[in-house]
Amino acid sequence: MSECIVITSGKGGVGKTTTTANIGAALALQGRRVVVVDADIGLRNLDVVLGLENRIVYDLVHVVEGECRVKQALIKDKRIEGFYLLPAAQTRDKNAVSPDQMRRLVAQLKETHDYVLMDCPAGIEQGFKNSIAGADRAIIVTTPEVSAIRDADRIIGLVEAAELPEPTLIINRYNSRMVKAGDMMDKDDILEILAIPLLGMIPESEEVIVASNRGQPAVLDEASMVGEAMRRVARRLEGESDVPFVALEEPDGLWLAFKRWMGLAPVREVAG
Amino acid sequence: MKTLLNRINRLFNNRGASKEDAKQRLKFLLIHDQVDLTPAQLDAMKAEIMEVICRYMDVDHQQTVFRLERLQDKVALVSSVPVRRVTQRPETISHSPT
Secondary structure (H helix, E strand, O other): OOEEEEEOOOOOOOHHHHHHHHHHHHHHHOOOOEEEEEEEOOOOOHHHHHOHHHHOOOOHHHOOOOOOOOHHOEEEOOOOOOEEEEEOOOOOOHHHOHHHHHHHHHHHHHHHOEEEEEOOOOOOHHHHHHHHHHEEEEEEEEEEOHHHHHHHHHHHHHHHHHOOOOOEEEEEEEEEHHHHHOOOOHHHHHHHHHHHEEEEEEEEOOHHHHHHHOOHHHHOOOOOOHOOOHHHHHHHHOOOOOOOOOOOOOOHHHHHHHHHOOOOOOOEEEEO | HHHHHEEEEEEEEHHHHHHHHHHHHHHHHHHHHHHOOOOHHHHHHHHHHHHHHHHHHOOOOOEEEEEEEOOOOOOEEHHHHHHEEEOOOOOHHOOOOO
């Protein structure tokens, strides 16, 4: 049974693209056939985060306009078996595609993949409507900030109005040191306000910038805490229950980080 | 010396304060997003309602509360107006427009 999941947030810059890239890669590493679709037409980025920008020939708009077949536009990630990218067009705008065309595209992609992950553009206009058109469900990405949570609340309402099932939440850039100091809303504060099930918590980390500098998703790095948190999101999506959330504590000291890198210390866990 | 003490004090007192600010501001924002009523409109409504109440009662303005609250998926107008004393008996009220 194939599924199309849209990753959305309302606000820009909260980590939709990084999340899409990592969850997609993690699902493929777990043996599923995955295609990640960049629905941000005119501002494509998913290709860069994945390090696949030099291999684009055709894009999503070429496919929906019938200039090429879907298979010609899909870019195979050589590092991960069963992982594909459908890039966005860079020189067109959101109105180049209609919700109906997206619905047909998603149906086609679902024939050959277990998961179609849609990286939704920021905002609530055409790009958002296109992205949710073919989706079976939605994942909302937010950060522990007033503006991001406000927009997440708005998007949850729009997802429900589109008659998709109740969305799930990923809290990105969680900084435990600030939470401990009382200077950041914690997981329970956010869940109390948004009132949807929690799918994942991703620690704030410099690793993400290093990963995007290199075009290597964090899940490819066994020792990365962000990668581990993303792998766990993928396991939860696969229906595995009771996957603990990665402990979102301060960064390790150098020695512990080294031991972890050597595989001599376990990844920290907390129940919850 | 006093400014230094103030600074140290502020350093400690400020810790843990900003999360509560964030929560309060967020709750306020979400309610106003939902009912599409600006804080200024709410203030204007409050002033009008208080004007009517004050024709009948002497109330404690300092302690008066007027706010919107989210109850599950609905928004409620919650108000508390402490009454000091009733100033005008109902039978003596004239209905002449003012």
